[in-house]
Amino acid sequence: MTSKLLQDAREYEKKGINSADKKDRPLFHATGAIGWINDPNGFSRYKDSYHLFYQYHPYSNHWGPMHWGHSVTKDFVKWEFLPCAMAPDEEYDKDGCFSGSAIELEDGRQLLMYTSVIRKEDSDGEIRDYQQQCIAIGDGVDFEKHQANPVISTEMIPEENDIHDFRDPKIIKNGDKYYCFAINRHPDGSGQILVYESMDAVKWSFAKVLDRSNNQVGRIWECPDYFDLDGKRVLIVSPQEVTGDGANVFPGFNNFFLVGHGKEFLDFNRESVQPIDLGTDFYAAQTLQAEDGRRIMIGWMQNWETCNYANDLHDYYGMMTIPRELKIDCGYVLQQPVKELENYYLKDFSHKNALVNKKTSLSNINGRVFDMTISISPEQEKDYEFTVALAKNADYETRITYNRRNNQIRLDRTKSGIMFSSLSLREFYVDDNQGEIKLRIVMDKYSMELFVNDGRQAASMKIDTPLVASEITFSSSQPVKMDVEYHSFDESKFKN
Ligand code: FRU
Numbered sequence: 001m002t003s004k005l006l007q008d009a010r011e012y013e014k015k016g017i018n019s020a021d022k023k024d025r026p027l028f029h030a031t032g033a034i035g036w037i038n039d040p041n042g043f044s045r046y047k048d049s050y051h052l053f054y055q056y057h058p059y060s061n062h063w064g065p066m067h068w069g070h071s072v073t074k075d076f077v078k079w080e081f082l083p084c085a086m087a088p089d090e091e092y093d094k095d096g097c098f099s100g101s102a103i104e105l106e107d108g109r110q111l112l113m114y115t116s117v118i119r120k121e122d123s124d125g126e127i128r129d130y131q132q133q134c135i136a137i138g139d140g141v142d143f144e145k146h147q148a149n150p151v152i153s154t155e156m157i158p159e160e161n162d163i164h165d166f167r168d169p170k171i172i173k174n175g176d177k178y179y180c181f182a183i184n185r186h187p188d189g190s191g192q193i194l195v196y197e198s199m200d201a202v203k204w205s206f207a208k209v210l211d212r213s214n215n216q217v218g219r220i221w222e223c224p225d226y227f228d229l230d231g232k233r234v235l236i237v238s239p240q241e242v243t244g245d246g247a248n249v250f251p252g253f254n255n256f257f258l259v260g261h262g263k264e265f266l267d268f269n270r271e272s273v274q275p276i277d278l279g280t281d282f283y284a285a286q287t288l289q290a291e292d293g294r295r296i297m298i299g300w301m302q303n304w305e306t307c308n309y310a311n312d313l314h315d316y317y318g319m320m321t322i323p324r325e326l327k328i329d330c331g332y333v334l335q336q337p338v339k340e341l342e343n344y345y346l347k348d349f350s351h352k353n354a355l356v357n358k359k360t361s362l363s364n365i366n367g368r369v370f371d372m373t374i375s376i377s378p379e380q381e382k383d384y385e386f387t388v389a390l391a392k393n394a395d396y397e398t399r400i401t402y403n404r405r406n407n408q409i410r411l412d413r414t415k416s417g418i419m420f421s422s423l424s425l426r427e428f429y430v431d432d433n434q435g436e437i438k439l440r441i442v443m444d445k446y447s448m449e450l451f452v453n454d455g456r457q458a459a460s461m462k463i464d465t466p467l468v469a470s471e472i473t474f475s476s477s478q479p480v481k482m483d484v485e486y487h488s489f490d491e492s493k494f495k496n
Contacts, residue, residue, distance in 0.1 A: 002142070003089035009067050010083045013058045016315055017081050023467070024313075026444040027369050027494050028077045028344065029301070030320040032069045033084075034058050036310065037318040039168075039223060039284035040298045041068055042102030045291065046110050046140055049074055052298065052320070053085055053112065055099055061310050061317035066096035068114065070141075075340040076296060076323040078494055085112065085143055086136060092150055093134060095119045099168045099223055099284070103178075103201075105137070111201055112136045112143055113180065115167035116150055130154055131167045133182060135201060152180065152196055152204045160187050166194075168223045170286070171201065174265045180204060181224045183237075186212050191221025191239060195266060210268050211235055211258060217273055218242035218254060223284040226268075229295055230328035233262050236276070236297075238284050240304070248275055248428045253303040255283055257333045274333055278428040279411060279450070279459035280306065282321065295326045296338060301447055301460050309420045313464060321460055322442060322449060329456075336455040337442055341371060346490035350483070356386065357479040361471065365486050368445050368470045372486045376402075378435030384478040390443060391416065393469040398461070400450060402430075402437055409439075409452065409459070417464035431456050 002010075016034025025031060035058040042053035049072045056069030068086040071079045086097045093116030100114035116134045121127050132150030136143040154163050162185035170181045180196040192212035196204040213221060218239025225236040235258040244251030255277060260270040276285055277299065285299035299321045310317045324335040349364040365372070368391060376386065384404045389397040399412040411426045418424065430437065433453050440451040445467060450459045474482070 001144075003087060005087035005089040006084060009058050009087050013069075013081075013084055016058075019315060024445070025316070026319055026446065027489055027491065028079075028341065029322060029444050029447060030054075030071050030073075030079045030298075031316045031318065032056050032058065033081045034315050035317070036061050036063055037069055037300075037316075038063065038302065038307070039099045039300050040286045040320055041099050041114070042112055043286045043298050044102045044104070044288050046102070046104050047108075050076060050288065050290075051102060051110070051140070052079070053102065054320070056084065058084065061312050063307070066098055066117075068097055068112070075343070076338040077340050077344055082141055086114065086145075088117075090116070090145055090149070092116045092118060092132065095129070098131065100133075101170045101286070103171050103173060105201070109137050110140050110143075111171070112138070113169045113171045113201075115169065128164050130164065133169045133180060133204075146202065148202050151202055152182070156196070156204070156206060157184060157194070158206055161185065161192070161194075162187075165220055170224050170226065172226060179207070179265070181210065181226055183221050183224055185220055188215055190215040190219050191217075191237065193221065193224050193235065193237070208266060210266065211270055213239065217256065217258070223286065225285070225287050227287055227289070227295060229326055229333070232328050232331065233260050233268055234258065234333065235260070235268060235270070236285055236287070248278060250275070250278070250426075252305050253283055255285055255299065259328075259331060259333065272331060276333075276335075277458045277460050278426065279461045280413070280423045280426050281447075281462045282460045287326070296323045297326055297335065298323045299460070301462055306420070306423050309418075311419070311464065319447060319462075322444075324455075324458070327455075332456070334455040335458050336451060337371070337449070341442070342487075344489050344493050345371070345487040347488045349486045352483050353481045354474075354484060355479060355481055356474045356476045359473050359475045361473050362484060365484060366470055366472050367488055368443060368467055369489050369491075370486060371440070371442050371489075372484065373438060373440040374474075375438045375483045376480055381478040381480060384476050384480050386476045386480060386482075387474070388439070388441070389473045389475070390441070390448060391463060391465040391469045392471040392473060396465045396469040398448065398463050398465065400439065400441065402439065404435070404437075407433070409450075411450070411459060411461050413461055413463050417466060419464075426459065426461070428457070428459065
């Protein structure tokens with residue numbers, strides 16, 4: 001039965017779906033139909049499509065009582081909206097349906113696993129969240145919350161651990177069992193992953209603590225994922241209150257691949273911690289396994305540090321990254337945009353050995369939606385500082401700068417229409433590259449994602465620059481030669 005709250009949300013979001021003016025929507029990045037979104041939820045294959053749910057507040061461009069929005073895609077590039085999947089319409093989830101995951105059941109139904117939130121006053125007079133794990137089962141569009149909810153209650157948190165931070169269940173089937181990975185706080189105050197197991201996804205029991213921060217990998221961890229990749233085992237976590245290391249581990253909100261190995265499904269021996277994305281906007285990544293075996297990751301292109309500055313420039317706020325293919329190379333996770341992106345290219349332009357010195361522009365290289373790779377070979381002047389300026393006109397520009405001497409990249413959105421200065425600059429070191437630098441930039445109107453050296457590093461950044469600013473220029477402190485491969489996109493292929 002569809003509750004009043006869910007009906008209202010489904011009715012309200014039609015405003016966004018039907019709005020004639022979609023010029024300000026990204027072409028191939030998922031957004032909500034209208035209003036606010038955060039974390040990707042339930043990113044999974046169901047029947048012959050890939051489903052994406054998300055934390056959703058349709059009624060404003062700001063976080064509010066959490067619903068689950070819903071979109072679907074066949075190829076990770078072209079998205080379609082489905083009706084809002086869940087509203088906080090039960091007594092046990094009245095303060096929000098928080099993040100979670102989805103899976104196809106043996107009988108062909110789709111199961112959503114999420115965190116129900118209720119806010120209660122404790123005996124000390126403080127109001128605190130109580131978070132428990134719940135399920136809803138449906139046909140890919142309509143979902144019924146289960147009568148056994150919450151299926152993993154606060155009482156099932158092993159004693160002495162925190163009873164308030166307990167959320168973001170990732171459900172995975174292995175053999176004939178279901179497993180649920182949820183975040184919690186160890187008595188030392190920092191994050192840990194609790195694993196529960198079940199034969200039917202309804203009755204659960206505690207299995208083990210998979211891994212924990214020990215106050216070394218940030219404080220609380222959010223949004224776990226767990227999978228095997230090219231002979232390694234990867235645990236994804238989104239930690240808060242990370243202590244920066246002055247190089248590529250940034251303080252505050254972060255997102256890490258914990259790379260390790262293990263024999264049994266629940267053995268996880270961590271070997272390394274790798275930041276997933278070095279840009280200003282990335283958090284809460286989730287993955288799925290595509291039909292052809294590829295491991296595909298999607299993230300929220302934002303984080304909690306900047307989202308207080310959400311604005312009303314459009315009728316939606318927040319978007320996902322482009323889905324990225326993951327691979328392991330010598331214990332290191334590489335990421336690249338899904339290969340399906342190429343099916344939407346319109347025109348290809350290339351420039352070989354183009355000389356860059358003073359400000360240079362190149363014929364046909366401009367626009368706000370493109371996929372462009374700039375390569376600069378190592379036999380060049382050692383001290384150059386190279387800048388590509390995007391989304392540019394007399395008033396605006398978004399800069400990516402590579403400093404050869406320091407081997408550092410700087411992202412700069414101080415002239416990108418954003419009205420706050422926190423997190424406007426990001427600098428990171430390029431992994432050992434022997435002077436070779438390849439910058440793949442995927443821009444989709446109000447966002448850009450950078451993939452350095454074939455996906456060895458990634459950095460995402462949102463901008464608010466008006467779409468009229470669409471020039472691209474190149475400059476360098478010393479003359480360098482670069483190759484540029486540029487692809488524009490065929491907008492007509494995105495029309496339904
Ligand atoms: C992560 C997160 C989750 C929570 C959700 C609430 O961004 O804080 O832990 O479930 O957002 O919207």
